[in-house]
Amino acid sequence: MLEQRQTGGRRKRRLCRSLAACFLSPLLLGLVWSKAWPSQTLRVCAEPDNLPTTHRGGPRKGLYLELIDALGPQIGRAAQYVWIEGTGDRPLRLGFANDQCDVYVGLPATDGFHAPYLSLTRPFMREGYALVVHRGKKVSSLADLTGQRVAVQFGTLPQVLVALYDIEARTCDSPQEAMSVLAKGEADAAFIWGPAAGYYNKYNLRSSFDVIPTNGPGLNWPVAIGVRKDDADLRRALDRALEKVGPLIVHLQEEYGFPSGNPITIDVKEPTKASPQSSNAPLPAIASHSTARSAGLLQVSAKGHTDRDAGRLQKLAQNDQTAMDGDPPDIDEAKMSPQAREGRHLFNSRCAHCHGDDAITGNPERSIPDLLKRIPPEQEESFFVTVVTNGEADQGMPPWKGALSEDQIKKIFAFIRYLQDHRQ
Amino acid sequence: MGKGNNARKIWAAALALIVILAVGSSVRAQNSAGEWPIYGGSYANDHYSPLDQINTGNVSRLHVAYTVSLGVLKDYQTTPVMAGNTLYVTTSQGPQYVYAIDAKTGKIKWRYDSNVPKDVLAYNCCGGDNRGAAFANGRVFVGRLDGYLVALDAYTGRELWKTQVADYKAGMEITAPPLPIHDKVITGINGGEFGARGMLQAYDQATGKLVWRIYTIPGPGERGNDTWKGDSWKRGGAVIWDIGAYDPELNLTYWGTGNPAPWAVAPRAPDSSDFGRYTNLYSSSVIAVDPDTGKMAWYFQEVPNDAWDYDATAPTLANLRVDGKTVPALLDAGKCGFLFVADRRNGKLMSAEPYVFVNWARRWDISLKRPVENPDKRPTFTHDAKYVCPHIYGGKSWEPMAFSPQTGLLYINSNNMCQDIKEQKIEYHRGNFYLGTENSTLAGPGGYLGKLIAIDPTTHREVWSVKEPWPANGGVLATGGGLVFNGDWEGYFNARDARTGKLLWQFYTGNGIAAAPMTYLVDGKQYVAVVAGKLSAIPSYFGELGQRMIAAGTPEGGTLFVFSLD
Known part of the structure; x- marks a missing residue:
């Protein structure tokens, strides 16, 4: 029985348009038929232009959307994309507040992520920052890049780390810009969001760089799917469905060029000093x-x-x-x-x-x-x-x-x- | 049309009067005609009116003349402007609407629908507020959340021109009223949290064409560029997000700049109190600029290498008596908690003392031209700073203070809040970032959260103060009637004796007030106006305290209240 299904799945693969649907089909056949056919849509809020995770149109729609396409039938709902644009967590909050979204894929499952209106599913993968160097170049720590020009994205942790290591930064507005700066030879390496680096390297730069994952506080994190806080049934259904997608995710990560291999560990350095002498010397503590x-009596003025x-x-x-x-x-x-x-x-x-x-x-x-x-x-x-x-x-x-x-x-x-x- | 012609005549007369008074050479002269043509009342940005019909003796008889429901709810920071016999009022959320309202009766003359794109809030940092319009030469100027500056015909509301100052999708927006000077209209633009390089720009009032633009961060080869590490100057923030002031005699216009970006210090300066020359000019500074050319005349920096988001705010001009001489001064109550008093001719600091409880710096040394920091209160990548005062929202933020030449006192609606600061762990999601940790918000010493203070700026002596249970209350209006007006979070609108702080009159508007009141004269009668409509975005920065504020607050609203005597 099992063998037969696999054969059927293999045959079907050629026909199906979605990589994810094909990959999951052997696992899903039984489940799909046992449930009611999707009677309800699953509104998936996503950014329209955010490869390699989400994209509106084009040959590759992104890992998150392929994943949710695969999960939809398992929970008996067909994914319907709702495109939301914007910066920061406001679009996310508005999307749920205005009842436009049922799910949002790819949120960080960490203590630091604050979205009290959401609950998160079990994490399904990890994402993080990566070092991008010329192919074959040996790098074992961030310090190895001392004296080089390293492209970073404004407002990201690598921007801070590169500065703390006193490495010259080429600051960019996006990982894509950082990769093109690197390709043009205006930087010697990059330290940017791994998925974007890997995707760009694979599809735009013919894999001429090595994209190496990094390890360290804040440098990578588990990602999960966010659902409305009061939608516990949906979260439970997604959690069950996510148990089975391990092989699909590995496949998708490879397809989209996500960084793989042994990560480089990056230590957080103590801040460096401007000069050996203090120009704003700490005064002794005033007990x-x-x-x-x-006593609630502190000065409002110098008196x-x-x-x-x-x-x-x-x-x-x-x-x-x-x-x-x-x-x-x-x-x-x-x-x-x-x-x-x-x-x-x-x-x-x-x-x-x-x-x-x-x-x-x-x-x-x-x-x-x-x-x-x-x-x-x-x-x-x-x-x-x-x-x-x-x-x-x-x-x-x-x-x-x-x-x-x-x-x-x-x-x-x-x-x-x-x-x-x-x-x- | 007949009505329009009459109105034109009245305006022409009023303008002539303004010109005459302006030539009479005082930054305060402008609103002596009983008008309030720009946000701060006059170029001094002192939120003071010499009108005295409503005064300490009769304010108890003040009552509602009319109200106007503005049709858009929440986030009101707007102050009406008034010229001729018309009030011009912006709503929040764009502004979605600009109204021209008969200043005597409250009847709406026209309404401009800005049609800002629906997704502006998705790109915006701090809520849907707008602080108001500006009137000059028969035109009404408005800056918008979608990064456009527009000019409207003051008689019809027709859009005369519309100029893009910056792209809102890059996180840049305008919330402050523009400042018309001569034939130009000047505006800054927000975006400090998204990697902008601060700009100030002047447009031709008639055509909307850009006349000049300056950056608040020096480029390579310019003096001060080497106060930034590496290429950080390109995205260093220092945006101008609030209104400026202007001295016609000196022909200088004054603006406060915001914090340097990013919040994390290391990319732009050494990550400690020992930062050497890396002061990040001209962030968290007050700058003086020639309005005709954009050339910077002087600056002083309130917080070198800012790690706290301690923006300089909108300055106020005042002529102070110091040692028997009158000094043309500039006052700025920075978010950092110090009140700076400078000579506005040259930017030389005369004094800088705390106006709220401050512990990030032990003092501000005017001879060293820098604060003496308490290194323990500076958050760094490896050091979480505890109980840092003031809070990120500032001892005072955008809420305007008022200076009364009559009492010589400065009235500040201040906040008494502190916070624990953790280095922001930034988690990447496309170009977006989520703030990894919330700033915990704590009450300052004494446990209260807000305080209305009357300070003598020549001595920094606190003459009187009133503690308030909530922060983020409205701005202040001072009048020649010896009165100080302000609204609060719970919706009370108060009139106090400017000399003693004694509460003389109070009106419950039913909605939280965050905006600054104003006053004007029409047909010989004085009115006082304020817009009630509580803030919704601001408490979301205050953690648990913010939740309490929301619970204790009023429902959302948006109503213009206008008061008069019988």
Whole structure:
């Protein structure tokens, strides 16, 4: 009996239009006939242009839709697609709120996914981000891509991870854009949503890249089908039907080019520092803060600061006064010599990090000298050049030898002179 | 037609008066004619009217003159504008409609149906609100959720032109009223959560043609571009989502910019309080711009390398007495909880002090031109920050504050909310992302959620305050009658003594008020107007507290209430 059905199924495969229906037919024959013929439609909300998962028209309608086509007969309902467009979870919420959808396929079955109006079926597969590299290139960690240009999609976890690894990003708006950037040689690798990468690689780029799944917190997740919270019967029916689709899903994943193989594990790195020195050094904890908070008495203005705070503020204020004695200089490039103008640009791109833009905001907590007054005009240019060239290790001033030429340092000096001469 | 001609004459006279008063060189002069032609009442964006017929002595006799049901429910942040003898009122959801209403009787003169595409809300970040229209030179200007700016004939409601500012399907939308200056009309555009690069643009009032457009994030080679890591400046947010102010004497217009994008810091700056030069200019900043050319004159940044969504908001202009001198100042109560007071000629900060409870920064140092952060309150990829104040919604968000030149006080309808912030774990679904975690919303110190505060901006002294049980209450109106009006979440519309905060009059509208009231004079008689229609989108950002707000709130609505004395 079983054998006969399989034979029948094999024969039928040539005729049927939906890959999924064919694949499932041997399993389904018995079930389909035992149930009432679909008397009710199953409204499947889906995005019209989201290959490899859903697509309106075209030769390939997407893994999710092929899956739901296969599940429909099992639960006695024929799938009817409802196309919904939009960004974020709003379209999803509106689709269910306006009673347009019975199901939505491919929602993340994780604690973080928040859709209180839905309940989810059992997960049917995992999806996640993938690394895309030139075929045959050996990669075993994200750190292996250091020094390369990596295409990522804006607003995704890989965008953050690449940044935390100090890897140069090529930020794109979609995985498709990232793949085309990669294909054009404008990036050396990509770290993007795996299904889109795999599909694009298979059908547009003749599989010239390896699409490698990744592992790590938030990098992959189980996906399930969402149904209205009060539609428990439908959810149970789908859960039962999903028990049997394992082989179909493997087949569809292959068909649509989903990433496969051993995943690369990606560790979350601690944030990197901007510089070895702190430019916004944490102040010591102020113990009385928590006391004040629990008493509900915290300051609405600075006057609520504690005594310890006050002492600190006073000290800072004094320092501030040292650093900011008088008004900032009147800066007018038209009045500057060409040397000073260039010097200004150099200063603001190299020195402003610590000394402040146009030297008007030093950081008193780090005893950064006030360049507007601490280098007396009578001091020679050569002294300035020496200090900048060799640095002042004990003061935290790095040596700029090699990074700035003597000529450039002199231009910066010309700018400092201009500032000193134009104090208001 | 006869009626139209009369109306034209009245408008012409009113306009002439406006011009005369404007030449009289005060940012406040515009509404001395008793009109309220733009959102903030005048270019100062101070939500103040010198009208004093309704005052502390007689406000108890205030009663409903008429109401108009606006035909669209919920999400009302709109403030009517008034010119000649007509009120122009936008609804929410597009705005779906713009009404011209006889300011004396409430009779509808015309209705414009915007026909914005039905799917705009599917692409929109924060609800279907619209804050109102702007009147200038016989035209009514409206920005729309579908990214279009339109000009309507003020007499007929006919659409004169329609210009696309940006594509709503890229998550960009307009909710703020435009700002007409000279022969141009200026608008920003929202979209900070979807990878936009902030823009401000000016269109010709007569034709709708783009005159200039500037980006709020410097491009390569421009100063400030190196405050962004890598290519992050291209999608760095810093959008301008609210209205600006304008000083005709200095010929500068002032705008607040939003948070940098994405929310996660690492792609755009070092992910810590030690971020060096990576301040992400000009996000979370106030910028001053020449309205004729778009050239930026100055800026100050409220939150460098913002990790909290602490947008700068719409600035208010006020002339303050400081050390015996009058200083042309700019006030901005940022979402970050600090009230910034700057000299609007050059952007130099005069003071920056908290106006609500703040703990993300220990103080804001005006000489360093930066906040002194509390690193424990900065969420990073590896650090969840607990009990961060203010909440993502801000000490104040879009709800306009009012400044009264009469009392010298600034009135802020503030929020007292804090939150635990978890780094957003983003789960991919096409170009869409689901926010992995909800921001938990907690009451700030004291347990109340909102507070109407009267602050002396020269000293930051709180002169009086009224605690409110709910956040996200309506904006404030201050008047020459010594009054302060505001509405609340439960639907009460209140008039208080501007000097003491004493409640002098109250009216229950039956619907939550989130919009700012306004006042005007027609045929020599003063009216006060407010639109009631509770917010539905905002509580959805407040977690469990939001559920309580919804439970305690009124049904959905959308009604214009206009009040007068006998």
